[in-house]
Amino acid sequence: MTAIALDSDVLESRNPATGELLATYPVDDAASVQTAVDRAREASEWWRDLGFDGRRSRLQTWKHTLVRRIDDLAQIMHDETGKPFDDARLEAVLAIDHLGWAAKHAAKVLGPRRVPSGLVGINLAASVEYQPLGVVGVIGPWNYPVLTPMGSIAYALAAGNSVVYKPSEHSPGVGVWLADTFAEAVPELPVFQVITGFGATGAALCRSGVGKLGFTGSTATGKKVMAACAETLTPVLIEAGGKDAAIVAADADLDAAADAIAFGAMGNAGQTCVGIERAYVESAVFDSFVEKVKVIAEGIQVGADAQLGPITMPGQLPIIQRHIEDALARGGRAVVGGPESVQAPYVHPVVLVDVPEDSEAVREETFGPTLTITRVASLDEAVNLANAGRYGLGSAIFSRSRKNAMELARRLRTGMTSINGVQSFAMVPSLPFGGTGDSGFGRIHGPDGLKEFTRPKAVARQRFKPPANLLTFTRTAKDVTSTMKLLRLLHGKG
Structure with a gap:
């Protein structure tokens, strides 16, 4: 077996091909999960305030570390999952590429931009930007223990969130290694933390008050995750099974x-x-x-x-x-x-x-x-x-x-x-x-993946007094008449 409980506090990781004991990890309970999330919430404010450039610089430092130590990462993947070493290296290559893309493009995708205000709102300057959610919880799979969770972790971090990650009980060492190398690049605060354990640990993360929960796993477990998150109206991203x-x-x-x-x-x-x-x-x-x-x-x-x-x-x-x-x-x-x-x-x-x-x-x-x-x-x-x-x-x-x-x-x-x-x-x-259907909903990767871990913020700023002042108790019949004329002009033909 890859992972078993020795007792209520310890998780064993074993090589699935040989049964060799690789390491032991704690089984985090609800209290320790909540502590991690509370620490992440404090760190998230600092991480957010670094801005896109500050986060990009630190994520690039992490990326460089991953490149230098890619064989170490691949070896842990090979040991914990049994996948061929070169397959593990290829997985790491793709994950690093995604990390680099997210760090580079976050400002362009999420930063403030002007949008048309239309003729009715001609006096307004309209803009939209995408703000981080605070703390993002991630529950990852064992089959691709770097590439798949990185689709949530890297994009959530680039968007300005802190992350608390629960890796699969079958690949805890990979998750711990990722968090440790991130801490080398970002030593100031616990922006990216890992918790380890079984289903109860994941359930505690769902109920911990994170801003969003990203899950990858089976459809059946995804439904349990949704049910747990529903208790606190925590939004979820579900990447479930496929055929x-x-x-x-x-x-x-x-x-x-x-x-x-x-x-x-x-x-x-x-x-x-x-x-x-x-x-x-x-x-x-x-x-x-x-x-x-x-x-x-x-x-x-x-x-x-x-x-x-x-x-x-x-x-x-x-x-x-x-x-x-x-x-x-x-x-x-x-x-x-x-x-x-x-x-x-x-x-x-x-x-x-x-x-x-x-x-x-x-x-x-x-x-x-x-x-x-x-x-x-x-x-x-x-x-x-x-x-x-x-x-x-x-x-x-x-x-x-x-x-x-x-x-x-x-x-x-x-x-x-x-x-x-x-x-x-x-x-x-x-x-x-x-995916769609029983494969889940929500998206990782690309601009959609960055926006998935943010909230859109719309701003309408008045540049000058409106030609027809409608949002007041002092509006006149003339204001209404001119608005109706504009309506017919814009939408009444054809």
């Missing part, structure tokens, strides 16, 4: 599509919220595509220091097993692997075809290195099947026709779509990331 689909058109580059989809399904041992779990392939190229994916999947190496590491959370193993068995029991066929592919703590690649759309392997999030491939008669059918589920996070389309691919992308009920690639939207800091 992402890829569509392969008959005109697609099949070699490229097979290579990308195999990685999208099997990379990180399938433990990716925007991983590809379903592929819908036009009939004309179905057999060829399946064969290409089969060859790739059969060649993937599995092991502690191989291309696919262990399943980080032991409780996921029976779910993966059940989905495979259910698919086969309902008439599906395994072209790679099968139930025997589940060999704790590892799962070897599994590729399934002819799986009914109402099976668990198609409807529910598997979160393992499995892929269902379904033959479709048309792209319209592919879109309908891709949209049929309750999740709506990411998606992918493979086609040589830019026009067709863009049209299909717009029809998919997902927050993000990659064209002729998988998960590429996560690599672009200026693009928003988030």
Whole structure:
């Protein structure tokens, strides 16, 4: 197991591949969580008053530290989650890029700007700016313990908030390491703190009076987070599960599509919220595509220091097993692997075809290195099947026709779509990331991600007396008459 409670006060972190004890951490109770939030609230005022330039300078210092020590960070990720070392380094690269983007663009996105006041308000100077919320709470996942939470942490910090972060109990060391390196860059006050523990610690954070709570995890846990936050009307951002689909058109580059989809399904041992779990392939190229994916999947190496590491959370193993068995029991066929592919703590690649759309392997999030491939008669059918589920996070389309691919992308009920690639939207800091339906709501990354951790502030300043003084008890009939004439002029024609 990656993390277990020794007693009510201590959390163990263990390597999921070897069982080696890595470190122990405290289990923070409600009182210690509240203390952290209270300290963060005091720090938030100082951090806010630094302004965009002051925060940018300090975030850049942190960024430079992360770059210098990227291998240290990757090693902790590898040890705690079991993911391959180079995959961990790539994750850190993307997180650092997002940190740099947020620090650089916060002033432009959030700073004061003039907006048109319109003819009715011609005497007004109108402006809007985005102010920090104070303290932002973040509850992060274990599968991408740097990139995913950094989408909230970096953007919340750049927007002027302090942050209290609860990492997953399966990767506490990564969270502690991030906070420690931040403290080296910003030693003055506890602007970014980490609390550790299990679900009760996260629930305490929800009830602690933070300005907003950003959560990444399962849909079921997301609902519990929302319920806890509702007690204090704390707004939430939910990035929950996914059951992402890829569509392969008959005109697609099949070699490229097979290579990308195999990685999208099997990379990180399938433990990716925007991983590809379903592929819908036009009939004309179905057999060829399946064969290409089969060859790739059969060649993937599995092991502690191989291309696919262990399943980080032991409780996921029976779910993966059940989905495979259910698919086969309902008439599906395994072209790679099968139930025997589940060999704790590892799962070897599994590729399934002819799986009914109402099976668990198609409807529910598997979160393992499995892929269902379904033959479709048309792209319209592919879109309908891709949209049929309750999740709506990411998606992918493979086609040589830019026009067709863009049209299909717009029809998919997902927050993000990659064209002729998988998960590429996560690599672009200026693009928003988030889902719909049971995949959650709210956005991290990009301008939307910065605004997510702020409140808009609107200001209307009178520059000169209005031509018609309407907001007073001394207004005249002439004021009303002239306003009605203006109304007809502006909105009465056509």
